[in-house]
Amino acid sequence: MENKQNGSSLKAVVAVLAVLLVGSLVYIFKLSSDTEKVQTVLTKEVSEKDSVLKDLEELKATYDAAIAENTSMSDELIQERDKVVGLMEEVKKSKGDLSAFKTKMNLLQNKMKALMAENEGLKNQNSVLKTQRDSTAVVLDESKKYNQTLVGQNDELAKVVEKGAKLTVLNIQSSAYKVRSSGKEIATDKARRTNMLKISFTIAGNEIAQSGDKTYYVQVIDSKNNVLGEKKIISFEGSTLTYSFTSTVKYENKTVQVSENLPGKDFEKGTYFINIFDKGEVVSKSSFTLK
Template structure:
């Protein structure tokens, strides 16, 4: 009887242990299943975050490229780029659902597409404007060169006219004379007999020269380097000119013969030099000898 009771108790214990074992196995299975689900959720969340961040990086790179082109939209592009950078920071810190961030990212992407289209339009307009400006610059440069050429030609022409309008003094002739008390003039080449020099020159005709009274300064220098005659001085452009006499003629664009007498005494033997000046400019010269 006792053996039968012991057997019954043992079976009861075994049954209880069996139930506990089955319960433990069910719990372990459920725990393992939940862990796998959590790992799957975490893996999915990390993958989505990386995908969102990658899209945001590309969006930022697009803005950086457009900003570097320095168009009139640069300020607006910088503001939108900063929004992308701010969203990237939020995504990196998030640990849960990313749907809200994806919605913001889609809005930023749509805004970027609109801004890029507008920026491209502006770039094309700028290209057209630049081409027109370059064309205008070329035309202006050509006009400037043409005007400079005309100015240069006018300057050269003015110089030619100025040069051509100057009067030419030719054929300086010098003769020594002995003038008697009766007024008779006897030509000589002896210094001791000379008491007057007769000096003449020709002013050539010039149609484009300015007509009117013309004064020349005549300088006669003897063999001792002395200026003969009046020995007066005039200053031209800071330089003094000592002259023997002046000769003023009425010039009417036709050839004019000029003749002047220079009286004196104690003429030196040797070579005499005659210089004719138009104000301070030497326009003709000659020389002669007395024995």
């Protein structure tokens, strides 16, 4: 009877132990399952954080590259880049749900796309403007060279015109006369008989010369280097001229014959020189001899 009781007690103990074992196994299984779930969640959170940080790093790199191009949008790009850097610091410090950070990141990415498009448009405009500016600079440079060439040509042409517009004085003729009291003029080549010189010259026609009154200064010098006639003195650009008489002609671009008389007495034998001046410039000269 005692043995039967002992057997029943042992069975009861075994049953309790079996229940406890099963309970322990169930608890261990649940604990293991919960641990795996926690690890899975933690691993997922770490992976998401790394992914968000990677995306933010790429976003920052995009802004850095755009800022380096130094466009007119640089200030705005820097502000947005700083927002990205700030969000990166928040993500690094975060623990748990990242959905709020993802939302902010999406907003920053959309803002970045809009700014990049605008920045690209500005770059294209600047490229076009630079091309236009370079083309304009080339055109201006060519125009400047062309204008300089024209100025040089105009200067040369002006000189040619100025030279061509000058009047030509030629065919100086000189004759000596004895003028009687009656007014009769008798040609002579003797100095002692001469009391008047007749000097004539021709002004050639010139279509491009300026018309109007032309004054010439005639200088007659005898064999002893004396200036005959009025012996008046006039200055031209710092130099002086002693002349015998002036001859003023109404010039109308056609050939003009000019003749002037120079009265005098005690004419010397020898060679006489005639110089015709247009202001201070000698335009014609000749000589003759009295015996």
